Amino acid sequence: MPATHRRRDTPPPRSGTSETEVLRGFLDYLRASVAAKVDGAPEPQARTAAVPSGTNLLGLLNHLTFVERAIFLGDHVADWQATFRAAPEDSVPAVVARYRETVARANDVLDGCTDPGAPLPRPRPGRPAPSVRWALTHLIEETGRHAGHADILRELIDGSTGR
Numbered sequence: 001m002p003a004t005h006r007r008r009d010t011p012p013p014r015s016g017t018s019e020t021e022v023l024r025g026f027l028d029y030l031r032a033s034v035a036a037k038v039d040g041a042p043e044p045q046a047r048t049a050a051v052p053s054g055t056n057l058l059g060l061l062n063h064l065t066f067v068e069r070a071i072f073l074g075d076h077v078a079d080w081q082a083t084f085r086a087a088p089e090d091s092v093p094a095v096v097a098r099y100r101e102t103v104a105r106a107n108d109v110l111d112g113c114t115d116p117g118a119p120l121p122r123p124r125p126g127r128p129a130p131s132v133r134w135a136l137t138h139l140i141e142e143t144g145r146h147a148g149h150a151d152i153l154r155e156l157i158d159g160s161t162g163r
Helices: 019-038 057-073 092-111 132-158
Strands: none
Touching: 019 057, 019 092, 019 132, 057 092, 057 132
């Protein structure tokens, strides 16, 4: 069993009083948590499946990058299952950087959204955009779910725990 590394847990954010501030605060908290779980994970363990489903740290963050792009930036994803696999040439630092860059681009879009009931302003012809509220809530659910998976996978790799 690898040596345990315990990170200090970070409490949930106190992000403001408006609905949008609270939702964005929790989403950013989860985004930072999941990126921190992958950041610094050793190769090849970060891309090696630790469970029968094939789930691995790098694949989880790669998938979340595609989710952010689809929801906030309007990108089309033809094969969602394929998003759970990072390309062989992708390194841990590259996948983490791509995720953080995508989050920054998504936040740029969200910075212009003042009404949580309004549709997201994204280019996706022929498909109605979800409301800002729905998109934020969905990304909190999606990121939180995969952050939990990442917690377990990282602990299996090197004993690292905490947020």
